[in-house]
Amino acid sequence: MSSLTNIVKKEFREMLTKSTIIPVILMAVMFGYLGSMMGDVEEEVSAPPVIGLVDLDDGVISDIAFKVLNASSDMAYNGTDVDAGLEEVKKAGGVALIVLPANLSSDILNGSRGYIDVYWMMEGAGMLDAISSASVDSLLGSMSYGISAYLVNESSETDPAVVLFPVERSDTTIFQDEVMEDVSPDFLITMLSAQSFTVPFIIMMIIIMAGGMVISSMGLEKENKTLETLLTLPVSRGSIVSGKLVASALVGLVMAGIYMVGFNYYMTSIETSAEIDLAKYGLDLSPVDFILVGVSVFVSLLAALSMCMVLGTYAKNYKSAQTLTMPITLLAIIPMFITMFKDFGTLPLALQAVLFVIPFSHPMMAMRELMFGNYALVLGGIAYVTAFAIVMIAITVWIFKTDRLLTGSMKGKGLTRLLRKKR
Amino acid sequence: MNAIEVRELVKDYGSFRAVKGISFDVREGEVFGLIGPNGAGKTTTLRIIATLLRISSGSVQVFGNDLRREPHEVRKILSYLPEDAGAYKNLTGREYLQFIADFFASGRAADEIVKKGIEIASLSDRIDDKVDTYSKGMTRRLLVSRALMTEPKLTILDELTSGLDVINAQEIRKTVKSISEKGTTVLLSSHNMLEVELMCDRIALINDGRIVELGTPAELKGKHNASNIEEVFTKVVTA
Numbered sequence: 001m002s003s004l005t006n007i008v009k010k011e012f013r014e015m016l017t018k019s020t021i022i023p024v025i026l027m028a029v030m031f032g033y034l035g036s037m038m039g040d041v042e043e044e045v046s047a048p049p050v051i052g053l054v055d056l057d058d059g060v061i062s063d064i065a066f067k068v069l070n071a072s073s074d075m076a077y078n079g080t081d082v083d084a085g086l087e088e089v090k091k092a093g094g095v096a097l098i099v100l101p102a103n104l105s106s107d108i109l110n111g112s113r114g115y116i117d118v119y120w121m122m123e124g125a126g127m128l129d130a131i132s133s134a135s136v137d138s139l140l141g142s143m144s145y146g147i148s149a150y151l152v153n154e155s156s157e158t159d160p161a162v163v164l165f166p167v168e169r170s171d172t173t174i175f176q177d178e179v180m181e182d183v184s185p186d187f188l189i190t191m192l193s194a195q196s197f198t199v200p201f202i203i204m205m206i207i208i209m210a211g212g213m214v215i216s217s218m219g220l221e222k223e224n225k226t227l228e229t230l231l232t233l234p235v236s237r238g239s240i241v242s243g244k245l246v247a248s249a250l251v252g253l254v255m256a257g258i259y260m261v262g263f264n265y266y267m268t269s270i271e272t273s274a275e276i277d278l279a280k281y282g283l284d285l286s287p288v289d290f291i292l293v294g295v296s297v298f299v300s301l302l303a304a305l306s307m308c309m310v311l312g313t314y315a316k317n318y319k320s321a322q323t324l325t326m327p328i329t330l331l332a333i334i335p336m337f338i339t340m341f342k343d344f345g346t347l348p349l350a351l352q353a354v355l356f357v358i359p360f361s362h363p364m365m366a367m368r369e370l371m372f373g374n375y376a377l378v379l380g381g382i383a384y385v386t387a388f389a390i391v392m393i394a395i396t397v398w399i400f401k402t403d404r405l406l407t408g409s410m411k412g413k414g415l416t417r418l419l420r421k422k423r
Numbered sequence: 424m425n426a427i428e429v430r431e432l433v434k435d436y437g438s439f440r441a442v443k444g445i446s447f448d449v450r451e452g453e454v455f456g457l458i459g460p461n462g463a464g465k466t467t468t469l470r471i472i473a474t475l476l477r478i479s480s481g482s483v484q485v486f487g488n489d490l491r492r493e494p495h496e497v498r499k500i501l502s503y504l505p506e507d508a509g510a511y512k513n514l515t516g517r518e519y520l521q522f523i524a525d526f527f528a529s530g531r532a533a534d535e536i537v538k539k540g541i542e543i544a545s546l547s548d549r550i551d552d553k554v555d556t557y558s559k560g561m562t563r564r565l566l567v568s569r570a571l572m573t574e575p576k577l578t579i580l581d582e583l584t585s586g587l588d589v590i591n592a593q594e595i596r597k598t599v600k601s602i603s604e605k606g607t608t609v610l611l612s613s614h615n616m617l618e619v620e621l622m623c624d625r626i627a628l629i630n631d632g633r634i635v636e637l638g639t640p641a642e643l644k645g646k647h648n649a650s651n652i653e654e655v656f657t658k659v660v661t662a
Contacts, residue, residue: 224509224510224511224512225505225507225508225509226508226509226510226511228470228473228475228503228505228508229503229505229508229523229566229569231474231475232473232474232475232498232501232502232503233498233523233526234495234498234499234526234527235498235526236495401477402477403436403475403476403477406470406475406476407436407476
């Protein structure tokens with residue numbers, strides 16, 4: 001074997017370890033998931049949107065509107081009753097109910113602009129949740145174009161401004177049974193963009209930074225050979241674990257605060273027109289909601305840090321500690337992306353399960369879910385993450401009481417007996 | 424009263440048995456040496472007594488406290504100096520000693536412990552420099568002072584003078600001896616046979632996880648017709 005081959009072989013062995021391969025596999029799985037999610041969205045876009053039509057006009061313009069809409073949509077309702085229309089569209093999982101008023105044709109033919117009402121059904125407020133409404137938006141554009149074409153053919157007297165834009169619309173969004181007048185889905189998503197982007201991003205930063213610190217601290221203790229001394233001092237294992245968790249949590253929160261200030265400046269600079277009063281639409285948080293968000297962040301941070309402590313026990317030194325932060329980074333990035341693009345309620349069941357199981361998802365979702373009064377998910381999340389954190393802390397303290405920290409093996413007498421029995 | 428009572432101590436690492444049922448006593452106030460070749464089970468035994476590793480079977484009592492049931496009580500009365508120990512590099516020598524002292528006392532009592540530590544370390548002004556800037560010898564002196572400054576009832580010293588030059592090693596041995604004379608029991612492990620012979624009241628020779636010899640240096644030399652402990656060691660281990 002040549003010297004070069006020898007060195008390449010050695011380097012290869014050093015670099016290609018379980019801890020470097022597993023995160024890459026996880027990353028590939030994550031991309032696979034995101035890809036299939038995007039595929040679903042693509043299907044959603046290419047499929048004709050499900051809509052309803054309430055025609056109170058029954059004139060030539062509403063005829064044109066019906067023809068255009070019917071050609072490119074799956075019409076779940078076509079009648080004259082708004083309430084029945086809403087019911088049917090909701091039942092069919094539709095996107096919108098378009099209401100053509102009684103005087104639509106006469107108004108337009110007399111040279112005035114016609115006004116239609118659109119009732120939007122929104123299930124989620126993530127970025128991808130707006131895609132189906134975008135396809136209805138384009139359908140309404142085609143309808144307007146069809147009416148314009150008719151007006152050009154039939155009447156040369158009409159005001160060109162009306163010919164070009166014959167229809168104006170009034171939007172009402174029904175989001176999870178909450179009726180918001182004069183609010184379009186786009187507007188709603190813009191309103192919630194701060195929650196969609198800032199919160200998941202900040203939570204991800206807290207987890208990655210504080211988690212990294214805990215794992216590195218364990219790696220450094222081993223590299224600097226200070227762990228043995230620490231473990232022989234008259235201090236309980238619980239205090240050592242708690243001390244590391246509390247210090248990392250505090251430093252993580254301080255760092256997250258600094259990030260939050262910077263990120264807020266960034267968000268406000270790209271949202272110059274977003275002078276929006278969330279309270280007007282009942283989308284504000286009560287003091288109790290804020291406490292719940294705080295509790296959710298706290299327990300998730302605790303869960304993340306205790307999980308990092310477990311991982312940190314595998315760190316042989318500072319370098320290996322850096323590699324061990326990969327799983328935590330992934331577990332923080334996956335829910336961040338998912339919650340940015342989709343609401344929990346609009347995700348496929350499998351993805352909902354994945355999101356629920358990842359403890360860091362819950363504080364990312366909490367604020368938005370509380371805005372829409374989804375207390376069950378938030379409280380359930382807090383309960384789950386608390387249980388997760390307790391289990392993780394118990395595992396960490398147990399590991400600190402075993403030989404694992406010093407020998408890298410957990411095969412105590414009990415475990416050995418158990419293994420023997422199994423054999 | 425015996426400071427340490429080890430009975431039929433066994434330690435398994437998975438299927439590998441590192442310590443194979445050893446028994447010995449360390450008397451209160453004596454300097455007891457545990458010697459043996461690499462991999463014989465010395466450090467494992469010391470780590471068990473220092474409450475770092477769990478016992479597979481057998482028992483260990485430290486000043487009447489059962490190691491399995493009362494490890495926290497044992498930690499209150501012992502100090503352990505591992506062979507390759509380190510100190511927190513971002514702290515100064517003084518801050519490191521203060522950090523350790525705060526686990527044992529508070530206020531003026533902790534300050535007194537630190538004062539004693541600084542005296543043992545003899546690092547002069549460098550005590551206020553970051554540990555990161557210390558040489559290997561300076562770090563070892565700091566760590567020895569850390570182990571001795573609390574005047575523990577039992578101190579476990581693995582390769583006490585590792586990394587120290589002859590003069591510093593001599594100073595440290597004198598300090599350990601004087602602390603032992605004041606009542607601290609010392610359990611010592613070393614590959615330096617001269618050090619063992621000079622310091623220890625009794626010696627146990629461990630080989631392949633078993634104690635194969637135990638006695639005072641004079642007894643062992645007499646029994647094996649050897650002029651020093653190094654000769655005893657060689658004869659016993661190669662036999």
